[in-house]
Amino acid sequence: MIERLKDLWLHRELLFNMTRKELKVKYKRSVLGFVWSFMTPLIMLAVFSLVFSILSRNKYMSWFVVYLMAGLFPWLFLVNSLMQSVGSVVGNPGLVKKVYFPREVLPLGAIGANIFHFVMQMLILLVFLVVIGWHFSILILYLPLVMLLEIVFATGLSMFLAASNVYLRDVQHFTEVATMAWFWLCPIVYAIGTVQGVLGKYFKIYLCNPMTNIVEMYQYIIYNPRVYASASYLSGPKRQPPVVYLSFWGITGTIIVSILLLVFGFFYFIRKERGFAEQI
């Protein structure tokens, strides 16, 4: 284990180069190149803002775009990381069969590129909020930590999926379908308070989804519901605004699960890695 980490450290430059390669290849032969990595979130923001300013019947509704984006950008990071890393090993037979290097570099490189896009998107969002004069909560300072938590979670899961996909190619297709269903299990386009009412006693199970908690954290620190949620949403139990539902156990549980998942994913990957060249 220590050996493996050392080996990975020796290849840190490769990891960096792989990440750069992913980014460069993504924007190959495009005139704007890297500009696209902030153009995309910017245009998304513009379109959603326009749509909701037309649809909105009250001022709270028009803040919805911020609520949406606070959850959507992190979600896109997760999905893109998973989808790109799940195929990263099987997609590079030329390398895996012909050259030795720590194979972790393949999924990690894919994640690295997505981290870059994700950071861009969040910066764009913050700049956008500053421009429109958003009242930030002091909790916004936690943003890097929450992002780190999500990266840990995404990395662990990606390593597991990338390794198992080598042995069972269905994993790739399954991931595609599963993430689509998973999206609706997270309170991204709807408010968690709505489900709380519908699910009743099953609400606790709903909260076991780590991504729900992670999305909630983003919404809580970016959207700042104490200021922006309408009064009707602020009458939840213990004066918690149910537009965002966070509990101590939700947060600690998610942190523990993410770290365990990273350790498990890494172990699983290096255990399976020896057979990669034969299986591809």
Add this chain to the structure above:
Amino acid sequence: MADYAVEIDDVSKMFKLYHENVRSLKEKVLFFNKRGYEEFWALKDIDIKVEPGETLGIIGANGSGKSTLLKLMTRILYPTKGKVITNGTIAALLELGAGFQPDLTGRENVYLNASILGFSKKEVDKRFDEIVAFAEMERFIDNHVRNYSSGMYIRLGFAIAINVDPDLLIIDEVLAVGDEAFQRKCLDRIEDIQQSGKTIVFVTHNVEITREICSRVVMLDQGRIVKQGMPRDVVNYYHQFMETEAEARERGNRQIEILGVSLLDEQGKAVNDFQTGDNMRIRVAYRANEPVDDPVFGFSIDDYRGYTAYGTNTRLKGLNLGTVTGEGYIDFDLTALPMLEGRYLVSVAIHSRDEQTEYHWLEKLFPFDMHSEITEDVGLLFIPSEVSFHPEEEGADGT
């Protein structure tokens, strides 16, 4: 434990050959994941220790396990049984330009490829110009690799691996590419690497190259070591081995039959080894199964590449044998064999004067080895030569 550069300790490698490559969940569930497969042992009980500074050649027919062995050394594959231990940094050239990204420029690919091989940007910075010069790519280094010709691709790949200065260089059958000048350059560079005390492991079908650059050669067949040792011995064994593998070629209607062929030295002893300058007698014993009018006896000597070194027959020598009956033998006397080191094959034939009827023809069935004390000179043949030096004395006669 001694510090070997590579230590291959009783290694076997088994591949599962699945009858059908099914990898879907449905099949897994339906067949309870019990697909039929055959075991295929690509390598069996391999024990090789490579000393630091050694150049080891690995030869063998197709499918003998050479590439699998290299992949085990580079940790691309892992042994089913046994251990592989390597010391120091490794650069492996299993395929040139593996991992080149067509949409990046040559320059970016040099850095990416070097980091795949495990070398840092700093190290590459130092050698970048050297790499580009070696590949002769100065003009194209900032072009996208997708626009490169296959020759450029290969040159750049080779230049990277060979210039990043690994402790152990592993090369699989890649010297065969590139034009002759580039090959020469690569061999020179390999010599430099040898001189700097680095270890090289080297797989090739061009076994003659191993004579030139290896200090030791291992020959594999069907996953086992069949011979190892001095390049000369192993390479000779290899040629012999490949001959017996090849279908023996014998043809003719046997109106006259060749009973036996012996290669005799000056004492009249049948031998298979000759020194440069020795005399040789090729004795062909025959039996005419029915009387044959005017047959022609002939022989030729070919080297292992199939080039005929020399050949003649009784017709060319102006000999008329008349009607041949019964048994007897015919001697061809060769004086002062001029060939240097190498393996040669003798063919013997009896045919009619117009060569329309072949009585008995034995193609390349009788091998012998040439040895030579002249190891400094190069070439196929020894040509007696003298050298004298005549400088024109400048200024001595006042001009």
